[in-house]
Amino acid sequence: MRILVTGFEPFGADTINASAQTLELLPQSLGEHQILTGMLPVSFGRSAWVLDELIAVHVPDVLVLLGEAGGRTQINLERFAVNQIHARIADNDGAQPVGERIEPDGPARREATVVVPSELTVSEDAGRFVCNRIAYYAYGLSIPAQFIHVPAVRPEKQRALVGAETDASPPVSSELTVAQLAASLTKYLQDICFHHGPRR
Template identity: 30%
Template sequence: MDQRKTVVVTGFEPFGEHTVNASWVAVQELEKLGLGDDINLHVAEVPVEYQAVQNLLPSLWKDHLPQLVVHVGVSGMATTVTLEQCGHNQGYMRMDNCMFCPVSRCCVDGGPDCIHSVIDMDMVCKRVNSSGLGVSVSVSKDAGRYLCDYTYYMSLFVGEGRSAFVHVPPLDKPYSAEDLARALRAIIREMLEHMETQQTNTHCLHNP
């Protein structure tokens, strides 16, 4: 019987000025690199469409039964690899690639305003930064109220907090796709280790 852990990692398709989306390029590089023999890695490209995310996210969790789902997105403002601590339910007003925006401006009607990952991103950040990786990692609590934040919230909601979101800078500003893949590999392995020690704490840490 396969005792390996299962991890799903997603990147996004191109949108706006990001005609090549660094997140999906980095995830494809990560797929080549792998997460190690003890981990089954599945990757998927996520459309920059609210309705597609609503359909795709539950099926990723159901089909793969992963221990962890990590979503990777690009941020034109980022200069570091940024770990997002939480996803937000409301405030979605930007049109997606289909020129659609949720009428309710939210992800899940009646859902909590904010859901935190069960992973302590500050701790993961410190450990990766002290590992001599050569890629700078930081932590954020605002994923931007667009498809990144929307996807993260949906995944946290469906996966009961066992999800993570990583923002990467555009390619070569300053990191190559290979640099980003190495950083993602280190981050994800650190997250899994952290989750193993935190198994008693599997509930959502969102505000009541």
């Protein structure tokens, strides 16, 4: 099986994105299963077609999409994505939609299509920023997909500036490290390998 895991570039005033850092620590394989990685732009307009390009190159069996949320202290599986985007700050292309629908004729929400037992906490609100936009798109694809928010972990003495961009809450500090994020997500990928999808 081939699992494509994506992260996001930094955005806002931050120079670090914990989802991108976590990607660097994931294994390239789990037994016979391949773990492939790719980076998405923090862009309402470009993120979906960049994901399409990554899918065309890697031909994955499963998608796991990572993003960071400054208002979270733990890893959250996002069960739903909603058909709305609302930006408190502009994305990295300068776009700042307010209350717009992602797909004019699309359903009000879509549900994650990867279903495996996991110890990770489930969230039912992916926010309205680019994370929600790409989750809504991915949940409509034929490939099983799961979006995951990680806390905005930063190196010692640095503070995340993101927060209300992704959730209606200010930035909070998480006691987790990037290494711990990667370890938890590796365990989740192992669960996917055991429970989900075809093998190649």
